[in-house]
Amino acid sequence: MxxxxxxxxxxxxxxxxxxxxxxxxxxxxxxxxxxxxxxxxxxxxxxxxxxxxxxxxxxxxxxxxxxxxxxxxxxxxxxxxxxxxxxxxxxxxxxxxxxxxxxxxxxxxxxxxxxxxxxxxxxxxxxxxxxxxxxxxxxxxxxxxxxxxxxxxxxxxxxxxxxxxxxxxxxxxxxxxxxxxKPAKGEPxxxxxxxxxxxxxxxxxxxxxxxxxxxxxxxxxxxxxxxxxxxxxxxxxxxxxxxxxxxxxxxxxxxxxxxxxxxxxxxxxxxxxxxxxxxxxxxxxxxxxxxxxxxxxxxxxxxxxxxxxxxxAGVNTIVVDSTDDFKGMCRNIAFTLSLYSGQMCTTSQAIFIPEGGIDTPDGHVSADDVVAGIAGAVAKLTGDAERAVEIIGAIVSPQVADRIDAAAETGEVVLASKRLEHPAYPGARVRTPLLVRLPADARDVYGTECFGPVSFLVTTADTRESLRLVTEVVAERGALTMGVYSTDEDVLTAAEEVAREVAVHLSCNLTGGVFVNQSAAFSDFHGSGGNPAANASLTDPAYVSGRFTIVQSRRHA
Amino acid sequence: MxxxxxxxxxxxxxxxxxxxxxxxxxxxxxxxxxxxxxxxxxxxxxxxxxxxxxxxxxxxxxxxxxxxxxxxxxxxxxxxxxxxxxxxxxxxxxxxxxxxxxxxxxxxxxxxxxxxxxxxxxxxxxxxxxxxxxxxxxxxxxxxxxxxxxxxxxxxxxxxxxxxxxxxxxxxxxxxxxxxxKPAKGEPxxxxxxxxxxxxxxxxxxxxxxxxxxxxxxxxxxxxxxxxxxxxxxxxxxxxxxxxxxxxxxxxxxxxxxxxxxxxxxxxxxxxxxxxxxxxxxxxxxxxxxxxxxxxxxxxxxxxxxxxxxxxAGVNTIVVDSTDDFKGMCRNIAFTLSLYSGQMCTTSQAIFIPEGGIDTPDGHVSADDVVAGIAGAVAKLTGDAERAVEIIGAIVSPQVADRIDAAAETGEVVLASKRLEHPAYPGARVRTPLLVRLPADARDVYGTECFGPVSFLVTTADTRESLRLVTEVVAERGALTMGVYSTDEDVLTAAEEVAREVAVHLSCNLTGGVFVNQSAAFSDFHGSGGNPAANASLTDPAYVSGRFTIVQSRRHA
The missing domain is CATH 3.40.605.10 (Aldehyde Dehydrogenase; Chain A, domain 1)
Known part of the structure; x- marks a missing residue:
């Protein structure tokens, strides 16, 4: 009432x-x-x-x-x-x-x-x-x-x-x-x-x-x-x-x-x-x-x-270990890298792939083929300008556009960034994503945020090294998102351990219509407040409890 | 189960x-x-x-x-x-x-x-x-x-x-x-x-x-x-x-x-x-x-x-405006000033009294008599060494003892601090509370924490000035507690406004067995986190919510 x-x-x-x-x-x-x-x-x-x-x-x-x-x-x-x-x-x-x-x-x-x-x-x-x-x-x-x-x-x-x-x-x-x-002798x-x-x-x-x-x-x-x-x-x-x-x-x-x-x-x-x-x-x-x-x-x-x-800023990562849907994985990652030209604070920047390749339902896939699979999926998604611009949009600033060119010098370009003509806006600043392949020891490159349509495919000795690198990079630089692909429950558990260790939210085996860079209000937290990418989470009780204080008064009843 | x-x-x-x-x-x-x-x-x-x-x-x-x-x-x-x-x-x-x-x-x-x-x-x-x-x-x-x-x-x-x-x-x-x-076309x-x-x-x-x-x-x-x-x-x-x-x-x-x-x-x-x-x-x-x-x-x-x-540190205050129990008020304040020789972070340091005196059930009481009433109650409580030491205890450090002597030079001493012999501990450092009377403009003295058995009785033009001074001192120096004595609901409301303004907890008309310097777990908050005395309250949700983060993981169902 x-x-x-x-x-x-x-x-x-x-x-x-x-x-x-x-x-x-x-x-x-x-x-x-x-x-x-x-x-x-x-x-x-x-x-x-x-x-x-x-x-x-x-x-x-x-x-x-x-x-x-x-x-x-x-x-x-x-x-x-x-x-x-x-x-x-x-x-x-x-x-x-x-x-x-x-x-x-x-x-x-x-x-x-x-x-x-x-x-x-x-x-x-x-x-x-x-x-x-x-x-x-x-x-x-x-x-x-x-x-x-x-x-x-x-x-x-x-x-x-x-x-x-x-x-x-x-x-x-x-x-x-x-x-x-309060109970007391005589009157309370x-x-x-x-x-x-x-x-x-x-x-x-x-x-x-x-x-x-x-x-x-x-x-x-x-x-x-x-x-x-x-x-x-x-x-x-x-x-x-x-x-x-x-x-x-x-x-x-x-x-x-x-x-x-x-x-x-x-x-x-x-x-x-x-x-x-x-x-x-x-x-x-x-x-x-x-x-x-x-x-x-x-x-x-x-x-x-x-x-x-x-x-x-932060460095978001994906660890690729194995998958039960290779094409779905590649498509899903490609969409994440392409959406709004990777200009989301949640876009994955470093994708770790074991040098020995990964197991899939269609047999073993070499590291080169994993790289090719992801690059191919991005190329397919962004190949047609008319369709591409509805996903990648435009580059927010000239500084971000310049960064793409600089990033292309840092390693082996496995997918070059292209300028596209926007069908509706002739003057638009449109670039497709750049994918660069790097060795595990190029941490100074992939371990620092490179905001924009730039992602690094990093070859590691094995998934154990991938997880170790994620731990180190995120502890140092922070991250809002982490992804993992594995059919091995032990690897997923280890990834979840890493996620807890460096306080980053984890998405496992996304192959459909949910993407590591997207979070749903009321269900997914954005940031944890537990690593250098953010000192707070949107939105949890800690995010609101400090915005007011409680002041009390008391008098005899 | x-x-x-x-x-x-x-x-x-x-x-x-x-x-x-x-x-x-x-x-x-x-x-x-x-x-x-x-x-x-x-x-x-x-x-x-x-x-x-x-x-x-x-x-x-x-x-x-x-x-x-x-x-x-x-x-x-x-x-x-x-x-x-x-x-x-x-x-x-x-x-x-x-x-x-x-x-x-x-x-x-x-x-x-x-x-x-x-x-x-x-x-x-x-x-x-x-x-x-x-x-x-x-x-x-x-x-x-x-x-x-x-x-x-x-x-x-x-x-x-x-x-x-x-x-x-x-x-x-x-x-x-x-x-x-999530509802979606086809499968959810x-x-x-x-x-x-x-x-x-x-x-x-x-x-x-x-x-x-x-x-x-x-x-x-x-x-x-x-x-x-x-x-x-x-x-x-x-x-x-x-x-x-x-x-x-x-x-x-x-x-x-x-x-x-x-x-x-x-x-x-x-x-x-x-x-x-x-x-x-x-x-x-x-x-x-x-x-x-x-x-x-x-x-x-x-x-x-x-x-x-x-x-x-902070400066805790009491505003005396009027009372329906003059003796009860004096006894209550005296106990607060005496308990553990005023060495509580919640002990009142500055007590504001209007120069025109206050109304009581026994008629108008002059400011001099309010001062005398409080000083007399403290003297009575601490007059007998054997009883006194069970309230005042001992002075925690030589520095605090030295501070008493220095404080006695700052104004009119209305109750001198005495050294008492502890019946059980011959070497104990025991001092009774010092009360010093000051004018409202001596804010540099009463407006800075003087930790120990030292309290200031401050004469103001009226209760309005008292409340203004509380607001200013607490905003600048912080406080954990504030007391007010008044039979006028408007004054109590104004005091509560001040308490909210400077985020200090308020006790109204304490004349019995509850004291402004004591708080009850589970019911009273200690500190608000809203003024310079403390950046947190013991204990509220804001005090605990930052001690952990939430990290999530998600996978397809």
């Missing part, structure tokens, strides 16, 4: 919230936002409407209804060559912080249920504009459209809801009140106690270029649901997806009776370095960051007044 | 564990270890046996059955002048770390239930020797015997059990396995998933001189139950309570089928600075510390490879 004070949004979203909280305790399949952009699900006009809304934003000032805007910045250039020209209000750190602090009290003092319901409404509002968002993600990141829709829309929204569920559940672990009665000692959820303060979310929404929503919603105002600092090359997100969030907050400035946008000229300024401000008490190891380490070392959650 | 693999200790302690987990969700009264040292509870011979066991340790080598001991250190000198002369194996950091890592795998791979049961057995084993422990705490800290028994024994054990309950519950928040099935995608609790690594617990067990048990048991080996580094002046703890823990671990070196003792000569050496070692992944702000801040800044949980 609900109290008369129940916020209308709580009534509206109670079931969604309860189902999400249930999902994080069982971690089975759960999804709220349909991943298929099909008109049968979203309606006949949804795609066209979203595209029109997106195009209506281009070349104009992006209005956020923020006060005192003195300047605008336009910093994005699309990997597809799409003319963007969106001008965002240039952020002033002091103004953003002041506004966030001013907006805070009513949100801080709202109950966790209300905050959770408002967060779900924000997710729903974003979802209502999911095709607009998908176009923005597509244009700024270089992801093919369907991927931009899925990863940037429903999958990001599911991850956001997962963070809402964890943050909401976490706040309810301590009761709001307690009655304490009795106290009434209250426990307040006290949010930490202004939260900063620093987004990345490749997954502006997917990587930002967990931190954004984890901080917001636990009562903190949030400043969203997008990557200067991928502002629009987060600017839209901030706009929808502000709309919902105002409609729900809160202050729009609880969610602010820190758009900048890259020379502003506003992320560093904000991160060191004493009012900023939480920082979520996705990006380079260099800046992530800097934040951890310097933003000492804040809880800092980072996802940085 | 239990599986055949259930550890016998789990069967034995299932009910204790379940009750503790239930208690942390309701946070009502819960205690497992009786706080009264009465022979009716502990048996006629328990006190004498414990004293004999304690005395049997004095002047001898303390044997821990640790390998390769090359040297012993005896560093303790009792505030009561008790001759201790216990010689502890001098720790070698490398040997301790190697042993801890070697001992780790079976403990790491045990299930959370088994680990929790073994932890409860350790607590029970310590409890079996509680009088021995009480004598050790009494002798090393200067706490009067009954307090040493209660705070050092049952209350510390309850806090340890609370940490076990939180750590145990936290590990169970993610299921061990999940079945994931189905995966079996496993989620492993992966403990972080070697944990270091750095104890303090005043509460060697109470302040160390939460970190010790939180790390142990979550699967980490623990190295206990006692304060060189209070080694024995933790050496006994380590001994009992090792006994139980071996009996339960694990390695003794899962809990090690880092006894040192103070010049060894082994805490710093251990804290920076890459194998140390968790640090719990109670002590100075200087070393706590150093750990937070430098032990970057570890999760660091600190409790440091």
């Amino acid at each position: 609900m109290s008369p004070m129940t916020h209308p949004l709580l009534t509206k979203h109670r079931d969604t919230l309860d189902a999400a909280v249930s999902a994080i305790t069982t971690r089975g399949y759960h999804s709220v936002y349909p991943e298929s952009p099909s008109p049968r699900i979203y309606g006949e006009n949804a795609a066209a409407d979203g595209k029109a809304e997106f195009e209506g934003l281009l070349g104009k000032q992006f209005d956020l209804d923020t006060p005192d805007v003195v300047d605008y910045v336009a910093t994005e250039s699309s990997p597809f060559g799409i003319e963007l020209g969106v001008h965002y209000p240039r952020a002033d750190a002091e103004a953003l912080l002041t506004a966030a602090r001013r907006a805070w009290p009513t949100w801080r003092d709202a109950d966790p249920d209300t905050r959770a319901a408002v967060c779900v409404e924000i997710l729903e509002r974003i979802h209502r504009h999911v095709f607009t968002l998908a176009n923005a993600v597509h244009a700024t990141t270089g992801q093919a459209f369907v991927m931009a829709f899925q990863a940037g829309g429903p999958h990001a929204l599911d991850r956001g809801l997962e963070a809402v569920a964890y943050g909401y559940a976490e706040q309810r672990r301590t009761p709001a009140t307690a009655y304490w009665e 000692l009795a106290m009434n106690k209250r426990y307040h959820v006290v949010p930490r303060g202004v939260a900063l979310v620093i987004g990345c270029n490749t997954f502006p929404t997917w990587n930002s929503y967990p931190g954004l919603f984890a901080s917001l649901v636990t009562g903190n105002p949030v400043i969203v600092k997008p990557h200067p090359q991928a502002v629009l997806p987060l600017a839209l997100t901030v706009r929808y969030a502000r709309e919902v907050l105002v409609e729900a009776g809160f202050d729009a400035d609880l969610v602010g946008l820190a758009a900048e000229d890259p020379s502003d370095r506003i992320a560093a300024t904000l991160a060191l401000d004493p009012r900023v008490r939480i920082v979520d960051f996705t990006g380079s190891t260099e800046f992530g380490d800097w934040l951890e070392a310097n933003a000492r007044q804040a809880r800092v959650y980072t996802e940085k | 239990m599986s055949p693999m259930t550890h016998p200790l789990l069967t034995k302690h299932r009910d204790t564990l379940d009750a503790a987990v239930s208690a942390i969700t309701t946070r009502g009264y819960h205690s497992v270890y009786p706080e009264s040292p009465s022979p009716r509870i502990y048996g006629e011979n328990a006190a004498a046996d414990g004293k004999a066991e304690f005395e049997g340790l004095l002047g001898k080598q303390f044997d821990l059955d640790t390998p390769d001991v090359v040297d012993y250190v005896a560093t303790e000198s009792s505030p009561f002048g008790i001759e201790l002369g216990v010689h502890y194996p001098r720790a070698d950091a490398e040997a301790l770390l190697t042993a801890a890592r070697r001992a780790w795998p079976t403990w790491r791979d045990a299930d959370p239930d088994t680990r929790a049961a073994v932890c409860v057995e350790i607590l029970e084993r310590i409890h079996r020797h509680v009088f021995t422990l009480a004598n050790a705490v009494h002798a090393t800290t200067g706490q009067a015997f009954v307090m040493a028994f209660q705070a050092g024994g049952p209350h510390a054990l309850d806090r340890g059990l609370e940490a076990v309950a939180y750590g145990y519950a936290e590990q169970r928040r993610t299921p061990a396995t999940a079945y994931w099935e 995608l189905a995966m079996n998933k496993r989620y492993h609790v992966v403990p972080r690594g070697v944990a270091l617990v750095i104890g303090c001189n005043t509460f060697p067990t109470w302040n160390s048990y939460p970190g010790l048991f939180a790390s142990l139950v979550t699967g980490n080996p623990v190295i206990v580094k006692p304060h060189p002046q209070a080694v024995l309570p933790l050496a006994l703890t380590v001994r009992y823990a090792r006994e139980v671990l071996v009996e339960a089928g694990f390695d003794a070196d899962l809990v090690g003792l880092a006894a040192e000569d103070p010049s060894d600075r082994i805490a710093a050496t251990l804290a920076l070692d890459p194998r140390v992944r968790i640090v719990d510390f109670t002590g100075s702000t200087e070393f706590g801040d150093w750990l937070e800044a430098n032990a970057r490879q570890a999760r660091v949980y600190t409790e440091k």
Whole structure:
């Protein structure tokens, strides 16, 4: 039974919230936002409407209804060559912080249920504009459209809801009140106690270029649901997806009776370095960051007044030992290496193959043939430009494109990277994946993250050496994913031991429609927080529990 | 129904564990270890046996059955002048770390239930020797015997059990396995998933001189139950309570089928600075510390490879606004200021009184009379040496004694500190509390922790100013406790607002047998982690969730 004070949004979203909280305790399949952009699900006009809304934003000032805007910045250039020209209000750190602090009290003092319901409404509002968002993600990141829709829309929204569920559940672990009665001689000692959820303060979310929404929503919603105002600092090359997100969030907050400035946008000229300024401000008490190891380490070392959650670089690996489906293995690996040109933080970079070859149902396959199998599967997947671009998308930046050429010099090229002409975008920066074969002792090459469509096929003495190299590389450099292919249960067990040792999530014998570089919200964890690739996992209890404190009061009953 | 693999200790302690987990969700009264040292509870011979066991340790080598001991250190000198002369194996950091890592795998791979049961057995084993422990705490800290028994024994054990309950519950928040099935065209995608609790690594617990067990048990048991080996580094002046703890823990671990070196003792000569050496070692992944702000801040800044949980200095305050029981208020405050000579991290240091005086049931009382009332109550409580020493105990170190004399120069002395002769210990360092009256603008004096039997009575313009000063001082310096006395609900509400603002736990109108400086395990939180006095709370979910990570694996179903 609900109290008369129940916020209308709580009534509206109670079931969604309860189902999400249930999902994080069982971690089975759960999804709220349909991943298929099909008109049968979203309606006949949804795609066209979203595209029109997106195009209506281009070349104009992006209005956020923020006060005192003195300047605008336009910093994005699309990997597809799409003319963007969106001008965002240039952020002033002091103004953003002041506004966030001013907006805070009513949100801080709202109950966790209300905050959770408002967060779900924000997710729903974003979802209502999911095709607009998908176009923005597509244009700024270089992801093919369907991927931009899925990863940037429903999958990001599911991850956001997962963070809402964890943050909401976490706040309810301590009761709001307690009655304490201690047996004593004479009259018992009795106290009434209250426990307040006290949010930490202004939260900063620093987004990345490749997954502006997917990587930002967990931190954004984890901080917001636990009562903190949030400043969203997008990557200067991928502002629009987060600017839209901030706009929808502000709309919902105002409609729900809160202050729009609880969610602010820190758009900048890259020379502003506003992320560093904000991160060191004493009012900023939480920082979520996705990006380079260099800046992530800097934040951890310097933003000492804040809880800092980072996802940085790493070296993801696959150990090939044997398989009961050689073609399926090659196809599966090829898709992982090709999807979004390997520009996922979860893409496998080093694939270890024993020099003696591997056992398959069709007999023994030599190491050369394993290499050829994988290279052939990638070549097949990316051979036809029209089909290829729907998988590989475009290269996010000129720096990544340059890196491909440099990587080709590091070893034996078993599949060269090609420039493809994009059928829809003549100026697009499109490259197929590069595969380089290396010996086990070239660890300085394959053991350092080479972000982009570059993967190394590493020949080892045997699977034991493969596992040892994985252990060493991941302990030193970190990783978000690890794959293993083996028909030998002892090898799978040994791989699982390695995964636990270096705290990396393991996928075994993927030959079908699940890929090592993809994780499902509510079921798969992204990162463990236990190796150098990330100091936190998206999303687990540890990711949310530090975003607020409990403050108690007590008095005689 | 239990599986055949259930550890016998789990069967034995299932009910204790379940009750503790239930208690942390309701946070009502819960205690497992009786706080009264009465022979009716502990048996006629328990006190004498414990004293004999304690005395049997004095002047001898303390044997821990640790390998390769090359040297012993005896560093303790009792505030009561008790001759201790216990010689502890001098720790070698490398040997301790190697042993801890070697001992780790079976403990790491045990299930959370088994680990929790073994932890409860350790607590029970310590409890079996509680009088021995009480004598050790009494002798090393200067706490009067009954307090040493209660705070050092049952209350510390309850806090340890609370940490076990939180750590145990936290590990169970993610299921061990999940079945994931995604609807898809054709056959559904189905995966079996496993989620492993992966403990972080070697944990270091750095104890303090005043509460060697109470302040160390939460970190010790939180790390142990979550699967980490623990190295206990006692304060060189209070080694024995933790050496006994380590001994009992090792006994139980071996009996339960694990390695003794899962809990090690880092006894040192103070010049060894082994805490710093251990804290920076890459194998140390968790640090719990109670002590100075200087070393706590150093750990937070430098032990970057570890999760660091600190409790440091702070300025605890009481705001006196009005009361419905003037004598009760004065008695209650006097007890707080006197207990263990104010050497608790929770003792109130600054008491704010409005210059216009306060309302009481017996009419208006001037500020001078409030000061006189509190000073008189302290004088009464500490006037008779024989009774006084059972409350105030002894001064933990010569430095604290010196500080009393220095503090007497800072303002108007309204109650002088006296040296008392201890009836049982002629050489004991006993001083009664010093009360100094200060104006509101002497913030540099009352606004900095002056550890020991020194409290400041601060005259303010009004309660509004008192609350403002509390806000400023606590925001800057931190605090673990705050008290308020008022008959005005608006003032209590304003005080609660302040408490939330600076994240300090509040006690309202304590006039009976509950004191602002005492907290009850399972119900009261110690510290919030939201102000400079501590970066964590003992014990809440955030205190335990970072001590392990979750690592998953998945394969096709």
